[in-house]
Amino acid sequence: MLEIRNLRKAYGSHIVLHDASLTLRPGTIHGLVGANGAGKTTLINCLYGLESDFSGTIRDTAGSAVRERTGLLPYEPYFYPRLTGREYLEFCLQARGRPVVDFTGWNQLLELPLDQFADEYSAGMRKKLALLALLVQQFNYLILDEPFNGLDLEANLLLKEILKRLRDRGTGILLTSHILGALTETSDEISVLVGGRVQRHYTAAEFGTLENDLLDSLHREKLGLLKKLL
Numbered sequence: 001m002l003e004i005r006n007l008r009k010a011y012g013s014h015i016v017l018h019d020a021s022l023t024l025r026p027g028t029i030h031g032l033v034g035a036n037g038a039g040k041t042t043l044i045n046c047l048y049g050l051e052s053d054f055s056g057t058i059r060d061t062a063g064s065a066v067r068e069r070t071g072l073l074p075y076e077p078y079f080y081p082r083l084t085g086r087e088y089l090e091f092c093l094q095a096r097g098r099p100v101v102d103f104t105g106w107n108q109l110l111e112l113p114l115d116q117f118a119d120e121y122s123a124g125m126r127k128k129l130a131l132l133a134l135l136v137q138q139f140n141y142l143i144l145d146e147p148f149n150g151l152d153l154e155a156n157l158l159l160k161e162i163l164k165r166l167r168d169r170g171t172g173i174l175l176t177s178h179i180l181g182a183l184t185e186t187s188d189e190i191s192v193l194v195g196g197r198v199q200r201h202y203t204a205a206e207f208g209t210l211e212n213d214l215l216d217s218l219h220r221e222k223l224g225l226l227k228k229l230l
């Protein structure tokens, strides 16, 4: 399991995460929702070791460093200039000391022009390439920051199916999305980040309540304001 306990992270005087706790279990898809700026990416970056200077505990209960058995899809994947898609994939594997594998099978699904420069890919293609680099590595855990964002309809459907199959094979997947349907269709549990804390945790049986809770707060606050404006 990956465990986050009482995570507190501030940028200067701005406290982003106050006391966030979350567990990612093997064989589970765990959705993380929260408003823009709620701290989802910050939480992910702390979990993956991209941020330091936080308090609380973050650990892989198997005893290894989180990064060793975990792959990260960042919100905006970065590619070195003048590196083809294929070279990027090879680079990712070699950087982790893994053998270079044949990408053909996975790329029949994702259909990327692997011999073009990755920094010239469209936004959706960039996301697919970063995903492909994770899929060929067989991680125990995946952390996916907005994986559906920018993907076309077919790739969206495909990704949902890929995630479910990985989950069924034992992978623990933490994913963020602003598309509630994408989360409720794929996740086994969803945590809601509000005010720097996991305000509530919903099991799949409670997803109907989650939608109602979100709609309720929208109706109470923003739709009331909108009525005054329009």
Ligand SMILES: Nc1ncnc2c1ncn2[C@@H]1O[C@H](COP(=O)(O)OP(=O)(O)OP(=O)(O)O)[C@@H](O)[C@H]1O
Binding pocket: 011, 016, 034, 035, 036, 037, 038, 039, 040, 041, 042, 043
């Ligand atoms: N490097 C940084 N320096 C200063 N403040 C930062 C930094 N990174 C994030 N923040 C602030 O932390 C807060 C949380 O940002 P974060 O990107 O984690 O939110 P998020 O929930 O992922 O948002 P979104 O849904 O818009 O992607 C924001 O107020 C943001 O301005």
